[in-house]
Amino acid sequence: MRVWETSHLQDTLPTGKTTSEHVYDFADSQANLEKIQHHFKQLKTRLVLGLVLGFLLPNALLSIYFHYQFAHTLKNNAKLNLEAVAESQKNSIDIYLQERIVNLNNLFHSKDFTLQPTSEIMKSYLQNLKRFDEAFIDVGFLDANGTEIGYAGPYSTSDINYSQETWYTSLISEKKKYVVSDLSLGSDKSPRFTIATRQEFDGQIFIMRASLNPDKLYMFLRSISHGKSIDSMIVNRQGQYQVVDLSKIPFQGTSTFIPPYSSRSGVEEITSDDETVLVAYSWFAETPWALLTKQPVSVVQTGMYLARSILTISLIVVSLIISIVIYYTINKLVENARKMAEKGQQLQEMLAHASKLASIGELAAGVAHEINNPLAIIMATSGVIRDMLNPEFELDHSDTAINKELTIIDNAATRAKGITKKLQDMGKTSSSSSLPCNINSLLEEVLNRLKKTEFKSKKIEVVSQFDPMLPNIMAEAYPLRQVFGNILINACDAITEEGTITISTQTTEEMVCVTINDTGKGIPPEDLKRIFNPFFTTKAGGKGTGLGLSIAASIVKYCGGTIKVNSILGVGSSFTVQLPFNKHQLTGSHGKEAKRIQSTIGR
């Protein structure tokens, strides 16, 4: 808790502004400290958020971009790979089929070929074929009607007519040189497929046909689909499975995916209920079959999932570390800056305190000087009287002469009394209570008094611009008369011989505003900050005590108002006094202040 005497001194001191404008204000250091803390708290939040967002957001966006780019590339590679596998398997099987067709066709050109082959010849044909491939099961020789006229094989069949078989019709009607049939089940319930070729002898068509075991085809499919979770299968144009892994797919089932016949090969992504798979296809050259290769996308992306996990974890860890580093660094920096700002604030307070102490010294010096001067006059003058009474000096010691000296002593004593009275006025406005007070009429009153006294010696034009709607303020008239009287006397003193003093009143939101302008010599900037200090004066000895503005400032402060001064050297000065006119002003916060002042003075 500040004691009144000190706070009063502090408050009557200007706060160190050196510009040519000076506002008499009452800043609170605690509020400043809180402002600093709030400012740095905000700064810290903004810095942390900015840096974390500035770092993390682009990082996250970049990671997401690379992740999708990576997934896309990975899938494309898998598609290309799958298509290549399909083509390679198809080529192997194509070559195999071509070889078997050539094997069969060569029988037409063997040396023991005849148009009516005996069973021995047919047997030698079969042996001949089996030499090339064990997959040959049987061999048959057909006439143009499709009737088998020669056969060798495990089945005891003869004179079978094949004219209704699909392969036969396509061989005859489409005039193909050879044909490979779809797979079917033989009489022993094992799968097989048929190869047939045709030749013309003397305008007559003859057909050589052979059944083959598809085991080799299975082998081809299995040989390539190693360890990549790739399933291979052969389908016909209707999508019926021809060669499949029987452990996974039933024989002669139908594929859900039917490859388009328009392009030779391709790859597609198919989503079924349980999973997404990549399917590549490649059409055979020798038969209307397509080789399909399937691979689940999840298998393709296994590597990516791992990479993604590593990337995500490292991103989180790095982000966390960097965030922590950013947070602590900023925290430390801001904390240091805050401490420095607080130290600065403390330093300012110390300076204010020092200047408070200095002003006590200044006040004491002022009091001493102001009281000592009349005392010195009294001492010197009483010495003169003593000299008069000393016969040695032979001076005039008549009643008139002594009375003249005594008058000097009286004047000096009156001056000293005046100073002590003014000092009392600084702390006390008046004991009487506040009444509604019209500032316009109060100013008129003060002006009328001054026109008869101070203003008389100079040619001063007084211009009054009063706001007729000015509201009354709750205040005591006597101290306010002092405020405006002191300012007006200073304005008059600032004018050397002739000039103008303009007084205007106006109303702002909650204040009555009085402006007093003079066309005097102005106040030098270095003096401007000291004009409210007690005993600061530029007037000659005995002419001014340096208390006028100091008293004015303390009264205005007591009323809850402000006092402001603007000055341009050689042009003039302008004092603005603002006083609150809300009727609760003395029962609000200023009321407390007033009570405190009264109680301290009463001690």
Place this chain on the structure above:
Amino acid sequence: MDTLRVLIVDDEDDFRETIVKRLKVRKVLAEGVASGIDALKVLETQDFDVIVLDVKMPKMDGIETLRHIKKLKPEIEVIMLTGHASVEFGIKGMQLGAFDYVMKPAPLNELLDTINQAYNKKRGLPH
């Protein structure tokens, strides 16, 4: 013996005039001026042995006046007149070449003693 010439510089008219009056009856050639500027003006045409200089004066204060006097006429002894609370100006004055300082309000005898000591110093006599 030459007559002692003293210049009193003080803006307090009553004080200055009274001191001048009292010094004069004590056979001192005393004169008074109200400001530092006036003092420097008088020094252009007149010589003095001792100057009694008030510290606190408007416009040009005692310290500044002392600087000018010491530049203009360094042989003149100066006595600073200070208040109780402004002794430091007296000391500062001595650092700048003043002979001594006297605190206001001082009895005339004390002031006269100091004036005489300064006068002796100026004449090269023991002081």
